[in-house]
Amino acid sequence: MNSVMRLLIVEDDVDFATALARAMKKRGFEVALAHDAVEAARIAAQFVPSHAVVDLKLPGKSGLDVVATLAARVPAPAIVVLTGYASIATAVAAVRLGARHYLAKPADADEIVAALLRDEPDTTVDVSPQPLSVARLEWEHIQKVLNEHDGNISATARALKMHRRTLQRKLEKNPPRTG
Known part of the structure; x- marks a missing residue:
């Protein structure tokens, strides 16, 4: 190096x-x-x-x-x-x-x-004993679908069967806590 x-x-x-x-x-x-x-x-x-x-x-x-x-x-x-x-x-x-x-x-x-x-992944990262909250699961799903649609809000809203403005409001909020 x-x-x-x-x-x-x-x-x-x-x-x-x-x-x-x-x-x-x-x-x-x-x-x-x-x-x-x-x-x-x-x-x-x-x-x-x-x-x-x-x-x-x-x-x-x-x-x-x-x-x-x-x-x-x-x-x-x-x-x-x-x-x-x-x-x-x-x-x-x-x-x-x-x-x-x-x-x-x-x-x-x-x-x-x-x-x-660091060359290798960190294997000491703590894994939460708590499952993700419903709000966090929703956030993760929205992010996944948004990523699949290359950040296109309208296409993501259609895929989620959600009004575009509703999706925009959800995206403007901070992500929910993981637990």
């Missing part, structure tokens, strides 16, 4: 991206910032990252598109998806596309570094 760790942070929240960049520089990374998928592709071509932190929810194209683009590079960077809208469906999709790990916000810089540098 290169002695220089080059980290591309793809995050539309400028304040969070700047704070994370500062923290990652202190931890030995050379850092570049992008705030959307198009900018990420342009910067990745010049910067050639060894690592990437990608927010799932970006303006325009999804963070999943960024993951796929970065994972197709040779050599592919170690990618961690970071999101405030964690769901099982998007976590599975991100890993299938080439992400190494998936972290829910808020994650601190040390957690992100550990995920970026």
Whole structure:
């Protein structure tokens, strides 16, 4: 591996991206910032990252598109998806596309570094003894169907046999707790 760790942070929240960049520089990374998928592709071509932190929810194209683009590079960077809208469906999709790990916000810089540098899945993650709540199951199902329809709200609402505005209201809320 290169002695220089080059980290591309793809995050539309400028304040969070700047704070994370500062923290990652202190931890030995050379850092570049992008705030959307198009900018990420342009910067990745010049910067050639060894690592990437990608927010799932970006303006325009999804963070999943960024993951796929970065994972197709040779050599592919170690990618961690970071999101405030964690769901099982998007976590599975991100890993299938080439992400190494998936972290829910808020994650601190040390957690992100550990995920970026970990080669194997973390087998010490606690498994909740409680089943998911009905509200969380609904949220997970909506996220799965939304992912299957490439983020298209109207197509997702039709597939769920739900009014589009009802679906939009559900998506605007924070995800329910897992237990």
